[in-house]
Amino acid sequence: MSRLLYQGVEGVPDISESLLSSMKISHPERAQRAEGPALSETDPKLREECGVVAIHGHPDAARQAYLGLYALQHRGQESAGIATADGLHLANIKGMGLVSEIFTDDVLAKLPGQMAIGHTRYSTTGDSALLNAQPIRVDSTKGLIAIAHNGNLVNLGNLRSRLERDGAYFQTTSDSEIIVQLIAHSHANSLVDCIADSLSQVDGAFSIVMMTRDRIFAARDPRGFRPLSMGRIKNPDGPDTIVFASETCAFDLLRATYERDVLPGELVMVTEDGVTSRQYASGIPQSSCIFEHVYFARPDSRIFGRWVQESRDEMGRQLARESGVPADVVVPVPDSGVTAALGYAEEAGIPFRFGLIRNHYVGRTFIEPEQRVRDFGVRLKLNPVRNLLEGKRVILIDDSIIRGTTSRKIVRMVRGAGAKEVHLRISCPPTISPCFYGVDTPRKRDLIAANKSVEEIRRFIEADSLSYLSLDGLLKCCDGGEHNGYCTACYTGNYPTQWVDVEDILPAEVSL
Numbered sequence: 202m203s204r205l206l207y208q209g210v211e212g213v214p215d216i217s218e219s220l221l222s223s224m225k226i227s228h229p230e231r232a233q234r235a236e237g238p239a240l241s242e243t244d245p246k247l248r249e250e251c252g253v254v255a256i257h258g259h260p261d262a263a264r265q266a267y268l269g270l271y272a273l274q275h276r277g278q279e280s281a282g283i284a285t286a287d288g289l290h291l292a293n294i295k296g297m298g299l300v301s302e303i304f305t306d307d308v309l310a311k312l313p314g315q316m317a318i319g320h321t322r323y324s325t326t327g328d329s330a331l332l333n334a335q336p337i338r339v340d341s342t343k344g345l346i347a348i349a350h351n352g353n354l355v356n357l358g359n360l361r362s363r364l365e366r367d368g369a370y371f372q373t374t375s376d377s378e379i380i381v382q383l384i385a386h387s388h389a390n391s392l393v394d395c396i397a398d399s400l401s402q403v404d405g406a407f408s409i410v411m412m413t414r415d416r417i418f419a420a421r422d423p424r425g426f427r428p429l430s431m432g433r434i435k436n437p438d439g440p441d442t443i444v445f446a447s448e449t450c451a452f453d454l455l456r457a458t459y460e461r462d463v464l465p466g467e468l469v470m471v472t473e474d475g476v477t478s479r480q481y482a483s484g485i486p487q488s489s490c491i492f493e494h495v496y497f498a499r500p501d502s503r504i505f506g507r508w509v510q511e512s513r514d515e516m517g518r519q520l521a522r523e524s525g526v527p528a529d530v531v532v533p534v535p536d537s538g539v540t541a542a543l544g545y546a547e548e549a550g551i552p553f554r555f556g557l558i559r560n561h562y563v564g565r566t567f568i569e570p571e572q573r574v575r576d577f578g579v580r581l582k583l584n585p586v587r588n589l590l591e592g593k594r595v596i597l598i599d600d601s602i603i604r605g606t607t608s609r610k611i612v613r614m615v616r617g618a619g620a621k622e623v624h625l626r627i628s629c630p631p632t633i634s635p636c637f638y639g640v641d642t643p644r645k646r647d648l649i650a651a652n653k654s655v656e657e658i659r660r661f662i663e664a665d666s667l668s669y670l671s672l673d674g675l676l677k678c679c680d681g682g683e684h685n686g687y688c689t690a691c692y693t694g695n696y697p698t699q700w701v702d703v704e705d706i707l708p709a710e711v712s713l
């Protein structure tokens with residue numbers, strides 16, 4: 202049974218206060234990240250930090266939010282939460298674990314109301330993670346507000362100290378609470394003005410859903426880093442249900458129709474009277490995260506105006522055009538390399554085969570820090586299909602090389618299964634710089650491509666050849682969506698915001 206945190210739930214003691222007093226919030230997450238590697242050897246993928254969902258005008262809003270979060274589980278598996286409101290009360294339940302582990306029928310029954318927001322999150326573990334799980338519910342001078350946030354603010358240090366000087370008391374170390382405190386301290390006239398005022402003061406990446414006792418808000422940062430879409434469920438007997446989600450795959454499970462994306466710099470408000478919207482910021486060049494198309498988002502989602510499946514298929518095709526090599530079989534590193542590998546195989550006219558099988562039932566309990574377990578990490582997750590690989594020249598398709606150690610294990614595994622040649626192709630450019638906008642990346646000194654040439658990496662991973670997709674090629678594959686720019690900072694080091702953590706971008710030579 203997951204440990205849960207209840208706030209404002211009828212018949213259940215509100216345990217947030219006792220938790221608050223027993224928890225030491227002494228290490229902001231950023232500091233924790235700086236102390237050790239963010240990614241374990243057993244789970245070396247870059248990780249998204251959140252998915253959000255909001256529901257307005259549904260008799261069982263909590264269950265709808267649950268379904269939405271279920272579809273967004275790939276965006277974060279460490280904690281999840283749902284807050285609901287019925288016009289009078291605003292209840293919130295969150296816990297550590299998967300959405301389906303936390304929200305049983307009994308738990309959902311404690312969340313009445315026609316409105317809901319939900320959040321699923323990848324985070325560090327421990328008590329502070331439960332406290333920082335979202336939605337965050339704050340009883341502010343503007344009334345009860347619940348907020349759920351996908352992304353990362355980059356000017357939070359300055360804002361936090363200014364707010365603390367003004368008397369703000371923070372319950373968590375989360376970026377999202379800064380937004381609520383800014384709302385509470387705003388002198389603007391109406392709540393919606395206060396929210397617009399607060400959003401215009403924060404810099405960085407945020408796709409936000411927010412709820413008061415009787416309203417839902419959804420907003421995206423002015424650069425549109427993270428996706429956020431709006432959909433509608435037609436109700437023949439009453440007003441439509443309005444839904445928001447990080448990705449449109451959530452709409453399919455809710456049987457909602459995609460209506461449009463929330464625009465960069467837009468604040469949307471949904472009340473009983475309908476949907477209204479305003480631009481709280483404009484004129485800032487868009488920089489949507491291109492890595493959403495490469496890896497994070499599900500292929501069955503449409504983000505930034507494009508189908509992810511189409512982008513990935515095109516990345517594979519472009520990779521084949523840029524760095525084709527004679528081979529007998531194209532093999533994806535599952536699951537994320539599959540769509541690009543299909544595109545590559547079709548373009549190159551080489552058979553596609555599932556030569557590596559992923560074990561989907563590896564529990565999180567295996568992700569332990571002991572070296573003994575670490576060495577088994579890749580083998581626990583992947584197993585080669587010997588009869589497909591033996592004696593073959595194999596093209597392996599993956600979406601990134603972070604430290605290089607996992608890629609080397611996979612190359613060794615394929616060769617150990619009898620492959621004659623192993624050629625690794627990566628469906629994006631080399632990752633040379635960390636992300637500050639909501640993706641958990643190691644520091645620059647730990648990124649292999651920041652410290653070695655492609656040839657040196659090839660030798661390290663023991664492949665017969667190694668090629669990455671070019672930046673121009675990647676941009677071409679993701680073109681034609683919102684017709685605006687992409688953030689490519691992890692491939693170029695050119696950050697679209699001023700505020701970055703200098704410590705995180707020091708190259709290896711300086712740190713040694």
Ligand code: SF4
Pocket residue numbers: 426489490491492493635636637638639640688689690691692
């Ligand atoms: S730095 Fe990379 S992962 Fe981060 S927002 Fe930019 S493109 Fe996305």
